[in-house]
Amino acid sequence: MSWTEYHSKLAAYELTRKFPIDDDQRLSRALVDAQVELNPHQVDAALFAFQSPLNKGAILADEVGLGKTIEAGLVISQKWAERNRKILIVVPSNLRKQWYQELSEKFFLPCTILESKSYKSYWKEESRSPFVSNNVIICSYQFARNKAEEVKVVPWDLVIFDEAHRLRNVYKPTNKISNELKTIFRDVPKLLLTAIPLQNSLLELYGLVSFVDDQVFGSLDSFRDQFNNASGEFILTALKARISSVIKRTLRRQVLPYISYTNRLPILQSFIPEESEDRLYKLVSEYLQRSNLYALPTSQRALMILVIRKLLASSSFAIGGTLETLIQRLELRIKDSEVEKAEALDKIGDDFETLEETREEWGDLETDEPLRGEDVEAIKLEIEDLQKFKNLALSIRENAKGKALLIALEKAFYQIEVIGAEKKAIIFTESRRTQDYLIRILSDSPWKDGLFLFNGSNNDDRSKQIYVNWINRHKDTDKVTGSKTADMRSALVDYFREEGQIMIATEAGAEGINLQFCSLIVNYDLPWNPQRIEQRIGRCHRYGQKHDVVVVNFLNETNEADQRVYQLLSEKFRLFEGVFGASDEILGSIESGVDFEKRIVSIYQNSRKSEEIQSAFDALQAEMGLEIDSQLQNTRAKLLENFDDEVREKLKFRHSASQENRTNFENKLMKFTRFELEGIAEFPTDFSFILRERKIEGEYPIGLYELPRRSGDAHLYRVGHPLADFLLRRSKERVLPNAVVEFDLSGYEGKITILDNLLGKSGVLQVTLITASSLTQEEEYLIFTGMTKDGQYLDEEEIARLFSINGRILPEISPNLKDSEQMSMILLEKESLVRSRVSKRNIIYFEEQAEKLDGWAEDLKLGLEREIKDIDRKMRETRRSSIAAPTLSEKLHFQKEIKTLEEIRSQKRKTLFDAQDDIDRRRGEFIAEIEKKLSVSYSRQPIFKIEWRVV
Numbered sequence: 001m002s003w004t005e006y007h008s009k010l011a012a013y014e015l016t017r018k019f020p021i022d023d024d025q026r027l028s029r030a031l032v033d034a035q036v037e038l039n040p041h042q043v044d045a046a047l048f049a050f051q052s053p054l055n056k057g058a059i060l061a062d063e064v065g066l067g068k069t070i071e072a073g074l075v076i077s078q079k080w081a082e083r084n085r086k087i088l089i090v091v092p093s094n095l096r097k098q099w100y101q102e103l104s105e106k107f108f109l110p111c112t113i114l115e116s117k118s119y120k121s122y123w124k125e126e127s128r129s130p131f132v133s134n135n136v137i138i139c140s141y142q143f144a145r146n147k148a149e150e151v152k153v154v155p156w157d158l159v160i161f162d163e164a165h166r167l168r169n170v171y172k173p174t175n176k177i178s179n180e181l182k183t184i185f186r187d188v189p190k191l192l193l194t195a196i197p198l199q200n201s202l203l204e205l206y207g208l209v210s211f212v213d214d215q216v217f218g219s220l221d222s223f224r225d226q227f228n229n230a231s232g233e234f235i236l237t238a239l240k241a242r243i244s245s246v247i248k249r250t251l252r253r254q255v256l257p258y259i260s261y262t263n264r265l266p267i268l269q270s271f272i273p274e275e276s277e278d279r280l281y282k283l284v285s286e287y288l289q290r291s292n293l294y295a296l297p298t299s300q301r302a303l304m305i306l307v308i309r310k311l312l313a314s315s316s317f318a319i320g321g322t323l324e325t326l327i328q329r330l331e332l333r334i335k336d337s338e339v340e341k342a343e344a345l346d347k348i349g350d351d352f353e354t355l356e357e358t359r360e361e362w363g364d365l366e367t368d369e370p371l372r373g374e375d376v377e378a379i380k381l382e383i384e385d386l387q388k389f390k391n392l393a394l395s396i397r398e399n400a401k402g403k404a405l406l407i408a409l410e411k412a413f414y415q416i417e418v419i420g421a422e423k424k425a426i427i428f429t430e431s432r433r434t435q436d437y438l439i440r441i442l443s444d445s446p447w448k449d450g451l452f453l454f455n456g457s458n459n460d461d462r463s464k465q466i467y468v469n470w471i472n473r474h475k476d477t478d479k480v481t482g483s484k485t486a487d488m489r490s491a492l493v494d495y496f497r498e499e500g501q502i503m504i505a506t507e508a509g510a511e512g513i514n515l516q517f518c519s520l521i522v523n524y525d526l527p528w529n530p531q532r533i534e535q536r537i538g539r540c541h542r543y544g545q546k547h548d549v550v551v552v553n554f555l556n557e558t559n560e561a562d563q564r565v566y567q568l569l570s571e572k573f574r575l576f577e578g579v580f581g582a583s584d585e586i587l588g589s590i591e592s593g594v595d596f597e598k599r600i601v602s603i604y605q606n607s608r609k610s611e612e613i614q615s616a617f618d619a620l621q622a623e624m625g626l627e628i629d630s631q632l633q634n635t636r637a638k639l640l641e642n643f644d645d646e647v648r649e650k651l652k653f654r655h656s657a658s659q660e661n662r663t664n665f666e667n668k669l670m671k672f673t674r675f676e677l678e679g680i681a682e683f684p685t686d687f688s689f690i691l692r693e694r695k696i697e698g699e700y701p702i703g704l705y706e707l708p709r710r711s712g713d714a715h716l717y718r719v720g721h722p723l724a725d726f727l728l729r730r731s732k733e734r735v736l737p738n739a740v741v742e743f744d745l746s747g748y749e750g751k752i753t754i755l756d757n758l759l760g761k762s763g764v765l766q767v768t769l770i771t772a773s774s775l776t777q778e779e780e781y782l783i784f785t786g787m788t789k790d791g792q793y794l795d796e797e798e799i800a801r802l803f804s805i806n807g808r809i810l811p812e813i814s815p816n817l818k819d820s821e822q823m824s825m826i827l828l829e830k831e832s833l834v835r836s837r838v839s840k841r842n843i844i845y846f847e848e849q850a851e852k853l854d855g856w857a858e859d860l861k862l863g864l865e866r867e868i869k870d871i872d873r874k875m876r877e878t879r880r881s882s883i884a885a886p887t888l889s890e891k892l893h894f895q896k897e898i899k900t901l902e903e904i905r906s907q908k909r910k911t912l913f914d915a916q917d918d919i920d921r922r923r924g925e926f927i928a929e930i931e932k933k934l935s936v937s938y939s940r941q942p943i944f945k946i947e948w949r950v951v
Helices: 005-016 024-033 040-049 068-081 093-107 116-126 141-146 176-184 202-212 220-228 233-243 275-288 298-314 316-335 338-346 355-362 373-395 400-419 432-442 461-473 484-498 530-538 560-572 593-606 610-624 630-640 644-676 722-733 753-758 796-802 821-884 888-934
Strands: 057-060 087-091 111-113 136-140 158-161 190-193 263-271 425-429 451-454 502-506 520-523 549-556 681-685 688-691 703-706 740-743 762-773 778-788 807-810 937-950
Touching: 005 644, 005 722, 005 762, 005 778, 005 807, 005 937, 024 040, 024 068, 024 644, 040 057, 040 068, 040 644, 057 068, 057 202, 068 087, 068 093, 068 158, 068 190, 087 093, 087 141, 093 111, 093 136, 093 141, 093 530, 136 141, 141 176, 176 202, 190 202, 202 220, 202 233, 220 233, 220 821, 233 630, 263 400, 275 298, 275 316, 275 373, 298 316, 298 355, 298 593, 316 373, 316 432, 400 425, 400 432, 400 520, 400 549, 425 432, 432 451, 432 502, 451 461, 451 484, 461 484, 520 530, 549 560, 560 593, 560 610, 593 610, 644 681, 644 688, 644 722, 753 796, 762 796, 762 821, 778 796, 778 821, 821 888, 821 937
Parallel strands: 057 190, 087 136, 087 158, 111 136, 158 190, 263 549, 425 502, 425 520, 451 502, 520 549, 740 937
Antiparallel strands: 681 688, 688 703, 740 807, 762 778, 762 937
């Protein structure tokens, strides 16, 4: 005996069933689809995001390193499975590739990164907005804001904001980008991801919560009056209750049973530049400090000075090529060639690959001042200077920092050997030319084997050969995506994991890759943006890293400004040592790493003497205010964190439940597939099969199929795969005749106690699908009803377990399937229980929303009353001033003020009741809207009815 068509049809409905929003099993499909081992706090966070169909969104605020991207991936994956596929992800521009990689590799979701180039290309090819796409769209904050008119007309099913703490000042009218984004996405379901929902003021919490849902609190003034200066337990408890349905936060210490943490171990390698290098640095620095630079566009001067200074610090080879580009641009300015002039500046981006991304972050557009007659001579003199600098750069064949790299690698690899990690290193540089220099010096080193480049183009011979080998190896598997860019990156990462020893990577090249197998990071060039540094280190130092991670930095002993920058990054931002993610609080204290970069550039530009440099950095350090007020830390903990024991117990339950749901789902999917593909596929394991023939409708490739999270080169099989979708649809549409099904309990290897009393008995059972539909969701319930021939009722679990054992259809036996009054009554009772369950749950949803709206309405009324109180306070102050006035004219002036205030107060009192009535009217409208959303209609669909026997 084996499965029957009735087993298959029931399994097909179970595998595609739409679960209620509050059911833990709702995520089963997403859990199976994820190519990653999920931790219980991630499942818990994803379920929190789905906790009510009436919520406008959520803020996931787990501490850094706990996988908020994975949590969001689960939510997106579930939305995708439910065919809600208008999904937008708004991220800092330097995280776009990382998100693309995570969603593509771990959740197999089709994604598109939108930036200026891809946007224009799509419009050109498709003649329509790329936001109207069948893929998950990923773009930057700035890009979403710039394309507001296109973005706001799309009916988004979900919009995710990563690093959402940059929205926390949305309550300030001056914060234009945040306010524009809030307006664009006001009525859209949102998910905000941030480790720092509250940093310096409770008003930031107000800002983030109101961005998600502006009906949690009333006006800013009423919030400020009630909560902003609150420290009492009662007030904090009230505030926590208000935000409990919006914000979810888990701490690292609460997940220790599931995640182990590693440390960052810093190595600082000092060096002293050669005389020629030092002279080049000083000459170019003095040039950049000139009041007038013709080589740089006026609007981009600060940005390009940053880029040139970074290349100057990288290597003489990097700055030499850049100086040549500046010379070319000046020559084109004299010719007044606008297009070629712009292209010349873009050539710097061929070396400094993050130029376009940095330009977008800084928001600069290229414009030049028009030339006057005397400017041409000045440009010629500037060309002469740049030519001298370039010649000096080209005369330098070795760099002191390059020699220091060899010393640092020897120290670092020794440290790696001590901690037992693999001898692999990633060296980060910001320049392609510096990459070439490093390849040259390392090719003569003990680490020459397994040496390769990783950058934005990967067009060197070594990379091409690695790519060809990878393609040949993975031919005809799902690992090959067809996108050369994506496949090249996968090929290089796989090579690094399996054979490579040192990857020399640019910033742009290494975005979006995960290198948990590597434990040595070398910052050959150190960015000034702390958030970029954290992203770099996060390539290796992340969940899944088994060893401590060694972080190597370099320091020019002769450069005071460089020393102070490193001190800030090391001691204040704490980027290079300590426990995993120790910098999350501090990184969030700056609005944007770009602002920090700009301040650093300003110091380099405006400080010439040692005292000026020290004074400027002292001022910056004081202004940053990184020492977080202990009272605010205490307030944050009380508002956002739950007791550790309470969290751990919940996660313990979530861990076992999610594991069980995932395992059951996997087993059911593979048993279903085995039955449907009988005769044309082999099943070497419980989680894989080999399709041998194409004897089914449709074009499905033959070969090995595996469930996600399995190893090997195979087609990744899951619900959602075209083959699985076809089999499920075919089974559900199969018309099954009345039949007698014999279940083989005696042949079952295990023991199912609940079925023991059915052995030797027979009866009738039926399976019915009840669908509950509302404006916010659709949910399905499988109802099992059955009886024995002697009139005993079967409970739901007994019938469900019957289909967990094999059976066969008995031929030529006419089943006795007359509808009985008893069976109809049982079905009605069970349907009534479903309706009651849905109704009770919807009442809870309704009460939560009503309570939220009550708080919102009271806040607004308090705001109105506050205006009258403010007038009363002003009147008291004016009376005191009148009494103290020394002259009659001054007393008369104050009396007139009092009279004016009395008239205003009288008018405010008259309008107060009308305004309060208006608030109650608006609340009533919102309540009516909620009732409409919760209105449910029911439908009933028979799945099958059989006569059963247990032998």
